[in-house]
Amino acid sequence: MTALTATACGSTGTHTRADGTLSFTVAVVEPDLTTVPILAALDAVRAQGHEVDVVELAAPELAVEGLAKGHYAISAEATGPALSAIEQGAPIRIIADAVGNQWALYGKPSIASCDDLGGRPFGIFSEGAVATAIAKDWVGSACEGGVRPRYLTIGGSDVRAQALVSGEIDATPLEVSDAVSLESSGASGFTKVVDFAETLPDLHPQTVYANSGFLDEHRAVAQEFVSALVREHARITADPRRLVALARTHLPAQDAADVGRAARRYSDAKLFDAAALTPHNVQRTIDFFARAGVIGQGMTARDAADLGFVEEAS
Known part of the structure; x- marks a missing residue:
């Protein structure tokens, strides 16, 4: 020893x-x-x-x-x-x-902008998670007229990707690896609503x-x-x-x-x-x-x- x-x-x-x-x-x-x-x-x-x-x-x-x-x-x-x-x-x-900054917001085909998120189920990991802070910052600046999604705390990026596929949520921020898994799962129609690396480059x-x-x-x-x-x-x-x-x-x-x-x-x-x-x-x-x-x-x-x-x- x-x-x-x-x-x-x-x-x-x-x-x-x-x-x-x-x-x-x-x-x-x-x-x-x-x-x-x-x-x-x-x-x-x-x-x-x-x-x-x-x-x-x-x-x-x-x-x-x-x-x-x-x-x-x-x-x-x-x-x-x-x-x-x-x-x-x-x-x-x-x-x-x-x-x-590898985070991006993915959503169903019906979601093209922040204004489409009003009252829609939006998956987050926790209130204190960095992706939650990023998403809420974007919602606060990009949604007009006080539009806000309905935040649901359901787990990590991989869990939220599956919740998106199953229809439990309509949008969620995902890391690169989980976005890739979402795409390779065979699920179709999901779109990248916003790339946070572009909106928050620093x-x-x-x-x-x-x-x-x-x-x-x-x-x-x-x-x-x-x-x-x-x-x-x-x-x-x-x-x-x-x-x-x-x-x-x-x-x-x-x-x-x-x-x-x-x-x-x-x-x-x-x-x-x-x-x-x-x-x-x-x-x-x-x-x-x-x-x-x-x-x-x-x-x-x-x-x-x-x-x-x-x-x-x-």
Whole structure:
């Protein structure tokens, strides 16, 4: 057994081993295709001799809570809960992009615009979900005369895609992979009502964040991880077959054909770019979540993010 000694930032659940390498834990939330490059980057960190445990959680709020308490060193998922925790003083900083704004609103053929949604069943994951905030922001700006859909909380993107097919809902925001699954299911007539990447080009709803103590005490290892993630994203954008190959290792239960189609979508849209964060788009992301009521006004990009890692990796 490898001997462990607690570091000065032992509260992060990170330990320095006898040979100088680290042992730490990373939390991922309901792993999907967007998680695969992160898992591959962690393999690159392991190749440097570090021990990295990965735990799977059901909600980003759990990951953020674990980061704040020091149980996890790094996590990645919805940006909103991380910003909310930072606002409350949690020792968390955003360090890279997980995936660009991949959300789009899909609906039945009868729905061509926001005004067609009045009183119609509209699927959301939860009131606090990032896709809900995006959708409600669009409804507030695009619907005329106070038109509003009837929001139904029914589950994740994949569950909502099935609810759309079954007729339980008339519209819902979907991620790229679930939109691909919807299309390949044989269901017909569903249309992309709005692409939120076009209406909110500076929004980064899914990011990578870390415990500040871990970043302060083990900056070199954090840099290894971010640099590896930047490389993986670049490889996937250059050749989507890279994502397909990685998915066979990290998500073997995924349908290979759907993975291939989704990988091409991610590549064509250049949604994987861990180094895409800038002071400008981080601030615009903060401003969006403030407008959505997730956080209050006044937070700055400097408060929320440490962009030195992506700048070093670029």
